[in-house]
Amino acid sequence: MKRSALSLHATRMAALALALSTLAGCDTLNDWFSSDRVDYKATPTAPPLAVPSDLSTSPNDQRYVAPPANLALGGAPTRAVTAAGNATEGQPTAQDPLGMHIERDGDRRWLVVDGRSPEQLWPQLQEFWQENGFVLKTDAPATGIMTTDWAENRANIPDDWFRRTIGKVIDFAYSSGTRDSFRTLVSRGPDNATDISITHSAMEEVMTGQDKTSSRWEERPRDPALEALFLAKLMQKFGLTDAQSKQLLTDARPAVAPATIEQSAGASTLDLQESFDRAWLRVGLALDRTNFTVDNRDREKGIYYVRYADSMQELKKEGLFGKLFYSGNSTRKPGQEFLVNVRAKGDAVTQVAVVDANGQIDTSSDAQRIVSLLHAQLN
Numbered sequence: 001m002k003r004s005a006l007s008l009h010a011t012r013m014a015a016l017a018l019a020l021s022t023l024a025g026c027d028t029l030n031d032w033f034s035s036d037r038v039d040y041k042a043t044p045t046a047p048p049l050a051v052p053s054d055l056s057t058s059p060n061d062q063r064y065v066a067p068p069a070n071l072a073l074g075g076a077p078t079r080a081v082t083a084a085g086n087a088t089e090g091q092p093t094a095q096d097p098l099g100m101h102i103e104r105d106g107d108r109r110w111l112v113v114d115g116r117s118p119e120q121l122w123p124q125l126q127e128f129w130q131e132n133g134f135v136l137k138t139d140a141p142a143t144g145i146m147t148t149d150w151a152e153n154r155a156n157i158p159d160d161w162f163r164r165t166i167g168k169v170i171d172f173a174y175s176s177g178t179r180d181s182f183r184t185l186v187s188r189g190p191d192n193a194t195d196i197s198i199t200h201s202a203m204e205e206v207m208t209g210q211d212k213t214s215s216r217w218e219e220r221p222r223d224p225a226l227e228a229l230f231l232a233k234l235m236q237k238f239g240l241t242d243a244q245s246k247q248l249l250t251d252a253r254p255a256v257a258p259a260t261i262e263q264s265a266g267a268s269t270l271d272l273q274e275s276f277d278r279a280w281l282r283v284g285l286a287l288d289r290t291n292f293t294v295d296n297r298d299r300e301k302g303i304y305y306v307r308y309a310d311s312m313q314e315l316k317k318e319g320l321f322g323k324l325f326y327s328g329n330s331t332r333k334p335g336q337e338f339l340v341n342v343r344a345k346g347d348a349v350t351q352v353a354v355v356d357a358n359g360q361i362d363t364s365s366d367a368q369r370i371v372s373l374l375h376a377q378l379n
Contacts, residue, residue, distance in 0.1 A: 038229065039155035040180075041133030077120050079239060088239035089124070091115025098240060102231065103195075104252040105378075107224040108285050110197035111231055113238065118144055118186045118194050125184060125196070128237050132230075134182070143297050144186040150179040150203065177205040178220065182230065185284050188299065190277045196234070197281070199288045200227050255282060259352075259378035261371065267361040268371040270352040271345065272378065276302070279350035280342050286377035287340065295337070303355075304340040338362070338370060 079087040082098055090099020090113045100113045113121060122141045129136060134148035180202050187195040202220035228249055235245035257274040272279045280299060287294055287306055296305040339362075341355045352374060354367035361367075 037155055038153055038226075039133075040151045040153055077116070080115075084244075086239050086241070086244070089113060089116060089121065090238065098244060098248070100235065100238065100240075100248070102248045102252040103255050105255045105282055105285060108197070108289065109224075109228055109231055109249065109252055110195050110281065110285070111234060112189060113194045113196065115192055116194050117192065118188055121194055121196070122186065124237065125186065125234075128234055129182070129184075131237075132233065137181075141186075144299075145294065145297070146184040146186070148182045150181050152179055179203045179217075180226070182227075183288065185281075185288075185294075187281050187284065188277075189281070190275065195281045197285055197288075198227050198230050198234070199285075200224075257282075259375055261375050262351075265363075267353070267363045268368045269361065270371055270375055270378070272350045272352060273348060274350060275348060276342065276344040276350050279352070282378060283340065283342050283352055283374065286374050289377050290373050302342040304342070305337060306340055307337045336366075338367070340370070340374075 079089055080091050080099060081087055082092045084098070086098065088099040090096065092099045093114055095101075096112075096114050099115070100111060102109050102111055104110075119141065125146060126136065126139065129146070129148055134151055136146060137149040138145055138147040140146070180200065183199040183201065185195075185197045185199070189195045200222040202222065203217045204220045205215045206218050207215050232242075232245040232249060235248060236242060240248070255274075255278065257272055257278070259270050259272050262269045262271055272282070274282075280302070284294065284297070284304065287304060292306040292308065294304055294306050297303065298305075339355050339357070341351075341353050341359070343351055343353075345351045352371070354362045354370050356362050
């Protein structure tokens, strides 16, 4: 697509700023906690994200239509007051005096809110993303999946002489060249707690052609620090102070239950040494890490309905995902859906398997690759 000289200049200036910041050193969690590092509200409507035709989005169907909110007996529940004086959404306990805590698995973190159900927290999650300048693309409380549309972080635009002079007059021509989207997974945890995870996705506009007058959108790596920043913002939405939210992130409790591969009759499954509630959450996070798209999930049946993310076609044979799924003997079909089943084998053991439509363990080479990939992510 053709771009104006102003827009091209802005994109190049942003790229220069990004390169200089990379040379200066990597971002840390403390860097991201600065209030001026995110600004998705400056532009009410971001310019449309022109994604290539082969990067199709998930089909919109009735599974994604949010049912009407139905908070019985007078609306939102009353907040609890902690010993520190906070009016928090979580219910304080001896283990969690602030009514919530953070758990982690590698560089993934999630918030555990004590004494609250997903149904009670859902309206506040809707408000949270809207207050931060996002439009919800998927709002499905029945499946616990909430995703935002693509948005531009205006804080990434350098405040240089060009923007201070020309940009204030025609700011629409000044773009950071990046777009961000966030997926929120909300799961029912043990003891009437709710687990909330936030996953970042990003696209970057790359100039193409000999004269650099056209561009295309390419996938960027997720940013764990940006995910942590929004978890901190969410904790503040739920009643914590800035200092308290930072401390809970620092004190994140590790989830390190091992996963082992079991082989039987040509089929591969995983055994996780933990309860179904915790295994269900960790498998969902692992699927996000492997660039699967979770189209739907049914916790009662223990099924994640997943397909290969179309954007991964751009990466071809690069990285771990490509090596596992783009080998010559793969039977993968574009858009093919797989069913990842999580089911309890006992009080403290959970089995993870890829199954077919009849609930039987899938013995295909692709299914075994999925199990191997989940094994790598869960250990």
